[in-house]
Amino acid sequence: MDFTIISPKEVTEKVLRKESFFILDVRNKDAFSDWKIEGSRVEHLNVPYFDLIDGVDKIAGQVPKDQDVLVVCAKQGSSEMVAQHLVDAGYERVFALEGGMKAWSEFLHPVKIGDLKEGGSIYQFVRMGKGCLSYFIETDGEAIVVDPARTVDAYIDFAKERNVTIKHVVDTHL
CATH class of the missing domain: 3.40.250.10 (Rhodanese-like domain)
Structure with a gap:
C-alpha cells in the first residue's frame, strides 16, 4: 500500500x-x-x-x-x-x-472559546461533517456538556485529557 x-x-x-x-x-x-x-x-x-x-x-x-x-x-x-x-x-x-x-459525520473538533471569571474554560465542539455545535464547560474538576452529539466518546476522552469529571449533560433541542 x-x-x-x-x-x-x-x-x-x-x-x-x-x-x-x-x-x-x-x-x-x-x-x-x-x-x-x-x-x-x-x-x-x-x-x-x-x-x-x-x-x-x-x-x-x-x-x-x-x-x-x-x-x-x-x-x-x-x-x-x-x-x-x-x-x-x-x-x-x-x-x-x-x-x-x-x-x-461523527467527528467532533474541540475549540476553546473562552475562560470563566472564577476559573475554568468553555469549549465548543464542532461537528465538522454536519455543522452542529455542542459545548463543554469545565471548572473545579467538573464539567457539563451542552447539546451533545449522539456519539459521546469525544467528550469522555476530552474530560479524561483535562482530568475532569462530566457531572451533567443538558440538551436544549428537545
Whole structure:
C-alpha cells in the first residue's frame, strides 16, 4: 500500500489551516449532492466507485498530480481500492479517509472559546461533517456538556485529557 490513511481529525486540521487539497469522492451522486467535505481551498470530483472498479484512466486528466488527493467513500473500503488505483497510475500524494464519510459525520473538533471569571474554560465542539455545535464547560474538576452529539466518546476522552469529571449533560433541542 503506497497511499496513506488519514483520520477525520487530520482532515479537519487541513481544512482549518486552509490547505489546498483535492477530494475524489467515490460515493453515489445523490450522497455527494446531499453533503461533502468542504473548505475554502478544497476542490472536488465525484465519480462513483462502480465507475472506477477497473482503474482511474478515464479520470486521470481531472485529478491533479501536483497536490494531495483525498479519496473518500461511505465507510473506507471503496476509497482504499480507488486510492490504490491512483497510486498504480503514478499518483504520489494519495490519501484515503479513515472510516469514510461515516467517521467524518461523527467527528467532533474541540475549540476553546473562552475562560470563566472564577476559573475554568468553555469549549465548543464542532461537528465538522454536519455543522452542529455542542459545548463543554469545565471548572473545579467538573464539567457539563451542552447539546451533545449522539456519539459521546469525544467528550469522555476530552474530560479524561483535562482530568475532569462530566457531572451533567443538558440538551436544549428537545
